[in-house]
Amino acid sequence: MLLDALLSFELLRNTFYTGLLVGFIAPLLGTFIVVRRLSLIADGLSHVTLAGIAFGLFMQKKYTLLFLTPFHTGIIFSIIGAIVIENLRSVYKAFQEIAIPITLSLGVGLSVVFIALADGINTDIFAYLFGSVAAVSRSDLYLILVTTGLVLLLIIFLYKELFALSFDEEFATVxxxxxxxxxxxxxxMTALVISASIRIVGVLLVSALMTLPVATAIRVAKSFKQTIIYSIIYGEVAVIVGLVSGYYLEIPxxxxxxxxSAILLGLTLLVKKWYLAYIYKG
Amino acid sequence: MSNTLINVNDVTHRYDRHTVLENISFSVEEGAFVGLVGPNGSGKTTIIKLMLGLEKLQKGSIETFGKPIHKFTNKGHISFVSQKANSFNRGFPATAKEVVGMGLTSKLSLLRPTTKKLEHHIYEALDQVNMSEYANTNIGDLSGGQQQRIFIARSIVNKPRLLILDEPTVGVDTENVEQFYQLLSKLNDELGITLILVSHDIGSITTHVTDLLCLNKSIHYHGNPSDFENMTDEQRSKLYGHDMHTITHNH
Known part of the structure; x- marks a missing residue:
């Protein structure tokens, strides 16, 4: 039984706690990312994070670093990547989206180099790419908890500013x-949330957790606040169902x-379509 | 006693080698409703951006509320409705109320007032633009004219002393334009908000404004709109610069 396993295996328990945290924070931040039309930034940053993780694995293997885990180097790379993206966006004002392919390809390039240097693909890398139900150590969990708290505080504190800037940057500046x-x-903040979410959903799918629940919520919400609330609900449902089924089916x-998430999106679109058809008919 | 809110002194501005503004000087007194008109490319938007601090001053000086522009920090004194208000993302999931609430932001700091008190300000602003009944409607579902009213509400919710509007009637259908100008006159008369209205259409604004400022790289006319109306077309085109197509006013 999953419940017995949860009670007896700490790693599994940590994963579930982490899942609940990122299921909350990723769609919350994702709402701002989607309305600012920056959905692809999450992809760019996750690949830079992968480079950081690969670098960490390489250092661990060759120089046995004790205090810096691949998780830590992933966070560091992700933050550096975030700053690079923001700078590139102000350099290329006319085509800001070019910042994403630049950082994404650099991220993949560095990842390939470090993975090769660390002797190729192994189970560790596999867990980082697709997520794992038993990857979160206690110290990782603490770090993710701190990250979540920090991001939550910033969003509460800067809610109005983030909202106004997303809607109309010029007015907000004036x-x-x-x-x-x-x-x-x-x-x-985006970089931090991505690094935290990677333990559960993996590099390749982390952007989905930030955008799919929001894409679903936008179809049903009437206000911005509702969009945030529904996104978090959809995110949490996806994480819980995904983790439980992943555990039983032995799938990352x-x-x-x-x-x-995709099924929830499809169902929501269908239900909305039927609902609208019903309203127009009746 | 009249109070000078904006003082522009000998401003010249270039983009690369192209001069867009040349030796501009004018001032705006508290309580005025200034119409700033000029053809496309006459430097209207540039002078607005300079006054708002969105563009860096190259030559000359601008004083806002008695302070040099680079020392002025906007704490809700000046508000702005841009021409781009019409090209926002229409799918943005926000209600009219939420959009108006954005205008309150500069008042908010660490100790934010309770939501109830904020709601009161938001409804007051919506009421002033006659849009209270649409408070919970999604911004994308409103017509162009209604959206522009919501943007006006957003810019007055913080009770500014000066409101600058850059071509606010772009995207508003013609029947509603006159109504829109009446709303602006009301803000000017009843709430005492000083207005600077930028437009390329001299015709329809002269009846509403108290001061008319014609700009085409340099200032060609600054004064009473009725004096301007009484001029002959020839005098006007002289003032305006010969490359300007004058829109005549039929009333």
């Missing part, structure tokens, strides 16, 4: 908001979580 500082804080949870 009103005296410090757009640049807030952009940097926002993208660094990244796959099951994303498929659950």
């Amino acid at each position: 009103s005296g908001m410090r757009a640049k500082v807030i952009h940097y804080l926002f993208i660094i 949870p990244g796959g099951t979580i994303v498929i659950t």
Whole structure:
């Protein structure tokens, strides 16, 4: 039974706690990412994070670093990647989206190099790519808890600013908001949430956890606040269903979580269509 | 006693080698409703951006509320409705109420007032633009004219002393334009908000504004709109610069 396993295996328990945390924080931040049309940034940053993880694995293997785990180097790379993206976006003002392929390909390139240097694909890398139900150590969990708390505080504190900047940057700037500082804080938060989510959903699917629940919520919500609340509900449902089914089916949870999200999206679209048809008819 | 809110002194501005503004000087007194008109490419948007601090001053000086522009921090004194208000993302999941609430942000700091008190300000602003009944409607579901009213509400919710509008009637259908100008006159008369309205259409704004400022790289006319109306077309085109197509006013 899953419950027995949860009670007796700490790693599994940590994974579930982490799942609940990222199921909350990823769609929350994702709402801002989607309305700012930055959905692809999550992909760019996750691949930079992979480079960091590969670097960590390489260092661990060759130089037995004790205090820096691949998880830590992933976070560091992700934050550096975030700053690079934001800088590139201000350099290429006319085509800001070019910042994403630049960082994404650099991330993949570095990952390939470090993975090769660390003697190729092994189970560790596999867990980072697709997620794992038993990858979260107690110290990782603490770090993810701190990250979640930090991001949550920042969003509560900067809610109005983030909302206004997402809707109309010029108006927000004229009103005296410090757009640049807030952009940097926002993208660094994104980097932190991505690093935290990778343990559960993996590098390749982390952006899905930030965007699919939001894509679903946007179809049914009437206001911005509702969009956030529904996104979090859809995110949590996907994480719980995905982790439980992943455990039983012995499939990396990244796959099951994303498929659950996609099913929720499909169902929501269908129900909405039927509902609208019913309203127009009746 | 009249109070100078904006003082622009000998401003010249270039983009690369192209001069867009040349030796511009004018001032805006508290309580005025200034119409800033000029053809496309006459530097209207540039001077607005300079006044708002969105563009860096190259030559000359601008004082806002008695302070040099680079020392002025906007704490809700100046608000802005841009021409781009019409090109926002229409799918953005926000209600009219939420959009108006964005205008309150500069008042909010660490100690934010309770939501109840905020709601009161938001409804007051919606009421002023006659949009209370649409408070919970999604912004994307409103018509162009209604959206622009919501953007006006957003810019007055913080009770600014000066409101700058850059071509706010772009995207508003013609029947609603006159109504829109009446709303602006009301804000000016009843709430005492000083207005600077940028437009390329001299015709329809002259009846509403108290001061008319014609800009085409340099200032060609600054004064009473009725004096401007009494001029002959020839005098006007002289003032306006010969490359300007004058829109005549039929009333």
